[in-house]
Amino acid sequence: MASHIVGYPRMGPKRELKFALESFWDGKSSAEDLQKVAADLRSSIWKQMADAGIKYIPSNTFSYYDQMLDTTAMLGAVPDRYGWNGGEIGFDTFFSMARGNATVPAMEMTKWFDTNYHFIVPELGPNTKFSYSSHKAVNEYKEAKAQGVDTVPVLVGPVTYLLLAKPAKGTEKSFSPLSLLESILPVYKEVIAELKAAGASWIQFDEPTLVLDLGAHQLEAFTKAYSDLESTLSGLNVVVETYFADVPEEAYKTITALNSISGYGFDLVRGTKTLDLVKSSFPSGKYLFAGVVDGRNIWANDLAASLATLQSLESIVGKDKLVVSTSCSLMHTAVDLVNETKLDDEIKSWLAFAAQKVVEVNALAKALAGSKDEAFFSANAAAQASRKSSPRVTNEEVQKAAAALKGSDHRRATNVSTRLDAQQKKLNLPVLPTTTIGSFPQTVELRRVRREYKAKKISEEEYVSAIKEEINKVVKLQEELDIDVLVHGEPERNDMVEYFGEQLQGFAFTVNGWVQSYGSRCVKPPIIYGDVSRPKAMTVFWSSMAQSMTARPMKGMLTGPVTILNWSFVRNDQPRFETCYQIALAIKKEVEDLEAAGITVIQIDEAALREGLPLRKSEQAFYQDWAVHSFRITNCGVQDTTQIHTHMCYSNFNDIIHSIINMDADVITIENSRSDEKLLSVFRDGVKYGAGIGPGVYDIHSPRIPSTEEIADRINKMLAVLETNILWVNPDCGLKTRKYGEVKPALTNMVAAAKQLRTQL
Numbered sequence: 001m002a003s004h005i006v007g008y009p010r011m012g013p014k015r016e017l018k019f020a021l022e023s024f025w026d027g028k029s030s031a032e033d034l035q036k037v038a039a040d041l042r043s044s045i046w047k048q049m050a051d052a053g054i055k056y057i058p059s060n061t062f063s064y065y066d067q068m069l070d071t072t073a074m075l076g077a078v079p080d081r082y083g084w085n086g087g088e089i090g091f092d093t094f095f096s097m098a099r100g101n102a103t104v105p106a107m108e109m110t111k112w113f114d115t116n117y118h119f120i121v122p123e124l125g126p127n128t129k130f131s132y133s134s135h136k137a138v139n140e141y142k143e144a145k146a147q148g149v150d151t152v153p154v155l156v157g158p159v160t161y162l163l164l165a166k167p168a169k170g171t172e173k174s175f176s177p178l179s180l181l182e183s184i185l186p187v188y189k190e191v192i193a194e195l196k197a198a199g200a201s202w203i204q205f206d207e208p209t210l211v212l213d214l215g216a217h218q219l220e221a222f223t224k225a226y227s228d229l230e231s232t233l234s235g236l237n238v239v240v241e242t243y244f245a246d247v248p249e250e251a252y253k254t255i256t257a258l259n260s261i262s263g264y265g266f267d268l269v270r271g272t273k274t275l276d277l278v279k280s281s282f283p284s285g286k287y288l289f290a291g292v293v294d295g296r297n298i299w300a301n302d303l304a305a306s307l308a309t310l311q312s313l314e315s316i317v318g319k320d321k322l323v324v325s326t327s328c329s330l331m332h333t334a335v336d337l338v339n340e341t342k343l344d345d346e347i348k349s350w351l352a353f354a355a356q357k358v359v360e361v362n363a364l365a366k367a368l369a370g371s372k373d374e375a376f377f378s379a380n381a382a383a384q385a386s387r388k389s390s391p392r393v394t395n396e397e398v399q400k401a402a403a404a405l406k407g408s409d410h411r412r413a414t415n416v417s418t419r420l421d422a423q424q425k426k427l428n429l430p431v432l433p434t435t436t437i438g439s440f441p442q443t444v445e446l447r448r449v450r451r452e453y454k455a456k457k458i459s460e461e462e463y464v465s466a467i468k469e470e471i472n473k474v475v476k477l478q479e480e481l482d483i484d485v486l487v488h489g490e491p492e493r494n495d496m497v498e499y500f501g502e503q504l505q506g507f508a509f510t511v512n513g514w515v516q517s518y519g520s521r522c523v524k525p526p527i528i529y530g531d532v533s534r535p536k537a538m539t540v541f542w543s544s545m546a547q548s549m550t551a552r553p554m555k556g557m558l559t560g561p562v563t564i565l566n567w568s569f570v571r572n573d574q575p576r577f578e579t580c581y582q583i584a585l586a587i588k589k590e591v592e593d594l595e596a597a598g599i600t601v602i603q604i605d606e607a608a609l610r611e612g613l614p615l616r617k618s619e620q621a622f623y624q625d626w627a628v629h630s631f632r633i634t635n636c637g638v639q640d641t642t643q644i645h646t647h648m649c650y651s652n653f654n655d656i657i658h659s660i661i662n663m664d665a666d667v668i669t670i671e672n673s674r675s676d677e678k679l680l681s682v683f684r685d686g687v688k689y690g691a692g693i694g695p696g697v698y699d700i701h702s703p704r705i706p707s708t709e710e711i712a713d714r715i716n717k718m719l720a721v722l723e724t725n726i727l728w729v730n731p732d733c734g735l736k737t738r739k740y741g742e743v744k745p746a747l748t749n750m751v752a753a754a755k756q757l758r759t760q761l
């Protein structure tokens with residue numbers, strides 16, 4: 001019985017690749033240094049999988065930046081502005097596309113399906129020429145082979161590549177990248193021929209777009225592509241890999257009818273309906289790569305349950321055609337549990353990171369083949385049982401409270417216009433009130449104070465006084481700038497989710513549980529393992545301290561339940577919405593404590609609400625319903641005079657505008673400055689919005705300082721479509737990544753613009 005891994009994390013167990021990349025980019029090390037780190041990482045990964053007994057080991061899942069960008073390089077589809085003159089693409093051109101250079105900006109980056117990984121979006125136009133320009137896939141295959149490991153080279157499939165591409169500038173209206181299919185296949189053929197010549201017997205094409213809602217025309221492209229490749233592929237085994245969701249029936253029919261494909265990889269963790277499709281008909285003589293080990297999470301597999309699933313498939317596809325696999329590339333989970341020194345043994349026994357998942361896959365394959373490792377299986381069963389019964393996981397009070405929420409609506413007693421009137425009487429704000437999103441620049445000094453306090457190198461007293469001094473500085477600055485609604489600057493927080501997770505029950509934190517987000521950037525999501533509760537107030541101390549420093553309103557600053565959920569590794573033993581309701585109840589208590597402490601404006605950030613939107617349209621309404629409900633739960637109990645703000649880092653509102661309205665916040669501040677027109681068009685299309693709204697007036701992602709005129713111009717455009725009395729003036733997002741030298745002049749101009757326009761209204 002065979003085993004297979006879809007893909008493996010590239011960063012290394014201690015983010016070795018990140019540090020090597022950044023040092024190279026800073027000019028502190030050579031290209032050879034970087035290549036050496038990369039080669040060592042690849043080699044240890046191959047060796048680890050080979051030692052574990054994996055039969056189908058992937059190659060070319062390593063990347064210096066991103067696998068889609070690797071494919072762009074393979075195809076020679078470099079946009080003209082990078083001045084590439086042909087030949088094998090080197091680091092210069094590759095990293096210029098990824099990160100921009102002194103004269104040319106980077107290519108666009110966007111989220112890879114519903115993960116937190118971001119890929120570089122190909123830019124293709126009718127004149128894009130393709131030529132085989134990166135031999136990386138072949139080189140990596142040969143490299144592994146020289147080390148005695150015969151791998152399965154992995155390529156992003158041609159149809160997925162095109163479906164995820166965007167039309168080059170100027171061709172947006174008239175051009176579809178999918179029309180380039182015939183032009184890119186010749187390059188794919190060259191690559192396939194070279195791999196074959198080098199000795200490959202299998203090739204994996206990742207075609208995850210097959211799980212999306214595709215039309216007939218798009219599905220036809222798969223038929224066209226794999227029929228056209230058929231003669232080149234003959235003599236090779238081909239697996240088409242899908243992941244992240246069910247494969248819809250039409251797509252399933254399309255790909256299982258293709259002759260050139262010998263095996264199919266399905267995500268059986270998220271794709272329960274795909275399992276039914278397989279059971280009702282699977283093409284005879286083909287391989288099924290059964291993705292039973294979850295690549296998106298950190299939980300140990302329930303081996304007994306997976307084994308039962310696999311056994312039920314054996315009779316359908318045949319014993320020799322069933323391959324045990326992961327649900328997707330393991331790059332979406334943490335790397336190796338071995339490096340977790342701070343987690344206790346009980347929690348550790350419940351977890352499996354990438355390295356452990358490789359072992360699980362192999363154990364399942366061996367068990368299917370009749371040589372079950374009894375000790376391994378019974379240790380796993382014991383861990384599953386301990387997780388089910390552990391008192392650390394279950395909190396009956398919380399479960400009851402969360403269960404009682406279902407089915408009801410949880411809305412504030414009065415409507416938003418009544419509330420805004422009541423709030424205005426109390427707050428007495430000018431028209432076009434100014435505010436910021438929460439964080440102020442995080443200086444080296446601040447990071448040091450937090451680090452030393454955590455390491456117990458400075459006392460609590462010293463810590464509190466350092467943070468207090470910082471808050472005071474930020475408050476005074478905002479008063480000088482004459483901002484209307486103030487923030488305390490969030491100096492005590494390193495991360496908007498971790499800060500709350502650390503104070504809530506039910507969360508655990510890793511030391512090295514990093515997951516690649518983009519390029520060299522990684523995130524370390526908290527692990528939600530148990531029922532969530534809030535032992536004591538989390539932010540009241542700092543918020544009331546900040547409020548005591550000023551007569552102006554000081555915003556209480558919280559992270560919302562949906563964002564905490566979407567930026568964590570979540571439980572797989574209950575539905576996501578149940579975990580979200582529990583977090584909502586904890587945040588609700590915090591909101592009420594802040595109100596009781598005299599805080600009259602409370603911002604509940606839902607930066608990641610849009611991110612959790614399911615891939616398939618049929619599942620989106622349900623998500624939006626419970627996500628928005630969770631947000632409302634947090635603040636349904638406050639008085640009319642307490643003003644609830646929310647903030648979102650997302651500018652494509654068209655698809656969720658009704659959810660935003662349904663959140664029923666008093667004021668929303670949103671990212672906008674990079675896409676004015678999109679937001680304006682929502683309101684031009686007649687969407688009625690009665691609550692306060694602050695579309696960001698300048699981009700905080702850039703060091704550029706916006707002029708007063710430019711900001712005023714933006715506000716004027718908004719005024720043309722929105723009621724004057726609901727518009728707020730604020731930056732796009734928090735200021736923590738900026739320097740004071742940028743923040744001061746930018747906010748000065750922002751306030752000046754608001755004041756200038758007030759005189760003209």
Ligand code: GLN
Pocket residue numbers: 437438439490496557605607647648649733734735736
């Ligand atoms: N309040 C947070 C901040 O200002 C919001 C961050 C975010 O939206 N990502 O940093």
Ligand code: ZN
Pocket residue numbers: 437607647648649671732733734
């Ligand atoms: Zn934001």
